[in-house]
Amino acid sequence: LASQRLDEGRVHVLESHLSYRIALRTFSAMESRAVLGLPDAYTLPSAPGNGYLKTDTSTLIRFRAAYVSAPHRATTVSASRAAASRQVAAFAAGYMAPTLPPSVDHADQQPDVSDANPPGKPLLQIILDRLQGEGPPAHQIWLPPLANPPTLDQLLPPLAPDPEHGLVPLSRPDRSELSVPIGIVDRPFDGLRDLLMVDLAGGAGHVGVVGAPQSGKSTLLRTLILSLALTHTPRQVQFYCLDFGGGALGGLADLPHVGGVASRLDVDRVTRIVAEVSGLLTARERLFADHSLASM
Structure with missing residues (x-):
């Protein structure tokens, strides 16, 4: 149940079905009390993202939500490891002459932009990419x-x-x-x-x-x-094809199961195939009658 303005009557009806409540800054103390039971949400700062999470009758947690749809900004480094290593001197018991301050290499202070997180990629997508493959996968419904x-x-x-x-x-x-x-x-x-x-x-x-x-x-x-x-x-199934369409059945002519394939242009072959099938049906009818067979 989510809304900018809640009807208190509906909230009370759903009281026993709500396991937690989230309230951002409300327009009045009455609206905060209707959701949380306390007027605290009305006194929150006006900055976006401030809110309260109520998990039971006694626990009220204040939080600050993060906006995860903006482009990710890569972190920068102040100095590289090479510049830092030049400022470290090895320990020794002898005399060590003073040295000039190490020169700062401005090339080492360039922002460290990670190739895995290119500029413009939303923060939410980066979070999802890092979570992918972690833990047991959920059951796929579809x-x-x-x-x-x-x-x-x-x-x-x-x-x-x-x-x-x-x-x-x-x-x-x-x-x-x-x-x-x-x-x-x-x-x-x-x-x-x-x-x-x-x-x-x-x-x-x-x-x-x-x-x-x-x-x-x-x-x-x-x-x-x-x-x-x-x-x-081929002794169990045989095919005799009359292809009057686009000729797609012509590629099956070399199968041992295929007795013949004829197109609409092969008039003699069409006649031969029809006569072959008719003679086969007549022979089977005679064979069935001689052996008192009811069907295949």
Whole structure:
């Protein structure tokens, strides 16, 4: 509760909830008594920063606040160590002739400006810089903002070449599952980040990507294909791509999982891919019927 003018009725209502009180110079003794219970704040000097801190019913501490938003002023030295050392004579038992006073080197009296605190830097920033790294860090309530999109090697377990399956995650227990990560979901109110998983098993096998131009539709499709290719063998997943957009899927044509990629200009290849997929569906329907299989 902070204000220039306090309503005494509100202060009395909050009496049991106030653990300490701070009062600068007040306009009247009545206002000081309303905050501190004493008129002392009214008699403070008019210089800014003078105030009282009351922590309990009997402790009243007077203080002088410091202005920490002004530029920091570096300290100066009156004489350097070299000038001071010339005035020190070694102790001896013999006779020592008097000497002339040492000459003062004006170059040694220049202000000692520290490079760590350049002129114009606020005092508050210098204090914060010196406090940084001291003591145990406080618990971070908010996670840092999401910057660059994560790569698949960050979303998946560590990758390593396998003699049978190629480059695959080491700790993936079951390669027959069709659940793969494609991104990160930020949950700031829970202080957590979860993997954005896509489950293509059973009836969830159809995926639709909708977005405006240059919104990342092709990037999402490439991520989904590569995530499935890293976690499955070509015998488990295959891709046939009709790329009628900007040609972003053409870079996946060399994957062993990709049966073919055709653009809108490759009319014959488009026809061949559609016929290949249609024949594959017909063969599977016949195979399912022969073996009495209900679904994949």
